[in-house]
Amino acid sequence: YLNMKLKYFRLNSANQETSSDEDLLCSSLQQVVKKFLALVQHFKLPLFLTDTAVLALLSQDALRQRDRLVREPHCSFLCTGRAVTSFALQANQWKYDPGFLLAAEQKGFEVMELRGVDPRLASLDTLSGEDIPLHFLFRLHSHVIQVVFLYERSGNYLWHGALRLKGDADRSFAAFKVLDYGRYAGAYDRPQLILTVLDGLDVRVPRNISRFLAQQKHARFLECRYRDARNFLQLYPDDSSAAAVDFRRKAKALLHLTAQTLARLDVPFWLSSGTCLGWFRQCSIISYSRDVDIGIFITDYRPDIIAAFTDAGLTLKHKFGKVEDSLELSFLIEDVKLDVFFFYDNGDIMWNGGTQAKSGRKFKYIFPRFSLCWAELLELKVRVPCETLDYVTANYGTSWNIPLRVWDWKSSPSNVQENGVWPVAEWAELIQVY
Numbered sequence: 001y002l003n004m005k006l007k008y009f010r011l012n013s014a015n016q017e018t019s020s021d022e023d024l025l026c027s028s029l030q031q032v033v034k035k036f037l038a039l040v041q042h043f044k045l046p047l048f049l050t051d052t053a054v055l056a057l058l059s060q061d062a063l064r065q066r067d068r069l070v071r072e073p074h075c076s077f078l079c080t081g082r083a084v085t086s087f088a089l090q091a092n093q094w095k096y097d098p099g100f101l102l103a104a105e106q107k108g109f110e111v112m113e114l115r116g117v118d119p120r121l122a123s124l125d126t127l128s129g130e131d132i133p134l135h136f137l138f139r140l141h142s143h144v145i146q147v148v149f150l151y152e153r154s155g156n157y158l159w160h161g162a163l164r165l166k167g168d169a170d171r172s173f174a175a176f177k178v179l180d181y182g183r184y185a186g187a188y189d190r191p192q193l194i195l196t197v198l199d200g201l202d203v204r205v206p207r208n209i210s211r212f213l214a215q216q217k218h219a220r221f222l223e224c225r226y227r228d229a230r231n232f233l234q235l236y237p238d239d240s241s242a243a244a245v246d247f248r249r250k251a252k253a254l255l256h257l258t259a260q261t262l263a264r265l266d267v268p269f270w271l272s273s274g275t276c277l278g279w280f281r282q283c284s285i286i287s288y289s290r291d292v293d294i295g296i297f298i299t300d301y302r303p304d305i306i307a308a309f310t311d312a313g314l315t316l317k318h319k320f321g322k323v324e325d326s327l328e329l330s331f332l333i334e335d336v337k338l339d340v341f342f343f344y345d346n347g348d349i350m351w352n353g354g355t356q357a358k359s360g361r362k363f364k365y366i367f368p369r370f371s372l373c374w375a376e377l378l379e380l381k382v383r384v385p386c387e388t389l390d391y392v393t394a395n396y397g398t399s400w401n402i403p404l405r406v407w408d409w410k411s412s413p414s415n416v417q418e419n420g421v422w423p424v425a426e427w428a429e430l431i432q433v434y
Contacts, residue, residue, distance in 0.1 A: 186219035326353025
């Protein structure tokens, strides 16, 4: 009995000691964040919380009860067990003030400022922009606070740059691999913010936390390859005829209308075929393509897609295949065609189908597996395959960088395969031309 009692006493003492250590750690963290937010308030930084671990703890119920949490003495939200807390700064709402960093150092923070080239100033005419701040890192008592700069882009979205360490940077300054932001550049819709109280501290957070967290998981952004595009256009100058300029105008309007229409249905899409090639190769639309091509995963198909496009002013030109196999839609507006290719997941590969109306022949276009990233085309935030080179090479072969004005969709693509013939009895349902 005495041995059991002694064992219990030791165990309980150890638990109390561990709990005490955790309390001290949390208290230290809370003080670090409190000191940092006091600086933020003094310099009027438009900051909001973007830490994924903290936001995941914040249910809408917790926000509704924030008044009850106003003076909560313990660290309920900010103490996530991680050595980093992340915030974002809306750069267009704050004039850069080096005094902020100096004041942080005077308060005991070690500071690392990471800068990079402003991509908003890059274009086919100008390849370099000025350096802008991308990330601030503040370290105190082994805890790091990351501040991510969010910049306005012409497509009406927010962008942050990748975090890249220069050669002489202190790589031990933070656990860079566990940072929520910086592995890649990222793109976000502009979040609506609300002021709440976390662990007794006033903090702005996204009003729709679940939407912000969902965006954060798929925020990777690919910049247009302006240098390669300029080299391409020096070899193959863009068509500046009135007809080409008119097509680019119409294609831009169609792409924006497509994005608005599918956004209302919550159906994600990406640039495919020639439209994807145009973005990747020349940062623009291929003027002689005469259409806009997009891809949609068949798992995102909705029966009301056709009605949504016709309500938006487009005319359905054809519907081939069925949801289970080789579905393809084509619409027309202002003499510009929108081709909607539905993609099917088949393990190691992904594919979309094609149908020849007069013969019922089926075709299959094979792509290596790909994920989706954000990009910008014609002042619009759009998705593209992250593995763009593999995607384009699969479709157009290794000579994708050489323009081809003559293109047969049944034989020219490098990834096309014969895929049988639709039964004649099903043609009326599966081959509809309007």
